Amino acid sequence: MIILENITKRFEGRTVIEGLSLTLEDGGITVLCGASGIGKTTLLRLLAGLIAPDGGSIVSDARKIAVSFQEPRLVPWLTCKENINFVLSEGEHSSKKADDLLTALALESHQNDLPSTLSGGEKQRVSLARALAADADLLLLDEPFTGLDEELKHRVAALIKGANARTHTLVISHDPRDAALLGATLLRAESTPLSALISPL
């Protein structure tokens, strides 16, 4: 479980998040929707432990975190498979996990290719495969469905559900319909600065 209590985050004098409280239940999937610049990615970075809140507290029992960022962030000199293995523990390198995920995301022919040879959408899928391969307690996915056709979208949704993150899976999306696709709880971010997340139901 993850409990955020009265979180505040400021950037250069601008308050992005103010007094936000949120509980993410074990094993659940949440889709967070809202306009651009409202603070969704800041919330994701707080949960990933990449930035610290200026106020409030985050209590999390997630030990292993995996993130698929909005931009792919692939290491340019590592092949697609090596990029996935980069985040896995030494023992997991020889497993078929990377191969299986690349195949599931229609990237099997690119296993040994460098990111520079891939299209933007393909890079994003490798980034997603990397996050899914990590077998994380907390899975944070920023716009994982962007640029996917319907068939791949359903495949990705199945993979996210199948990843079964022990603590929680948080998906940031601009499309509220993604919640239904994932069988997830939908939360909307509407206020600026972000102070509450509204459940439409």
Next chain:
Amino acid sequence: MMKRLKKPLTAALSLLFWVGIWWLISLLVGKPLLLPTPWAVLKRLFRLTATGAFWQTIGTTLLRISAGLLSALALGLALALLTVRVKTVGRLLAPPLYAMKATPVVAVIFLLLLWFGKQIVPALVTLSVALPIVFSAAEAALARTDRTLLEMARAFGVPTRRVFWQIKLPAAGSALLAAVRASVGLAFKAGVAAEVLAVPRYAIGTAIFESNLYLYTDTLFAYALAALLLSALIEWLVLKFIPKGESL
């Protein structure tokens, strides 16, 4: 086709123009001891290339300069890696590196000649000229190693050792290639200048010095031309075969 030929054609015409000017001045001066004609220099160079001593001279100079350049690469990378990890090292290294960069090469050559043997001075001078360039390039690349990649590694909890070997070091390697491209021409010129003053055995610089001493002006020009062609060849090889490095 014409478009592709335009660049080398312009370069050749421009070269011919300046060779023509040289020819004209040498004819006007009319004293081969002061300024030989390009034809006389070319003839001399061809005669020199037929001797074993010429190639021994060129080879030994290349060896000395390569030794200096390779040492600069190894030392520059090691110091840059250390600086990125321990900021104090960077502050400590700043004055000597600035001194290496700013001190006139001739002064450095004379100082090194005081302390070391003349055989080793050209390599040391090459090292001192290339080291600050290599260090700055490697340090800058290491420092700017894409923060988003480092952040990704941090989010996933990737071990520090793996981040070093798979992100930081390749990024530095990429910078080293850029440093080699930037420093090789300069290092070669400084190395030959050091040879002129140190006069070691078998060296282009020594040949230039001795030709000047005995007023063999055509030989002096021939060796200077050989040095120029060699420098151009090295730069061309470096530009052609050493990649610019993968951008982050």
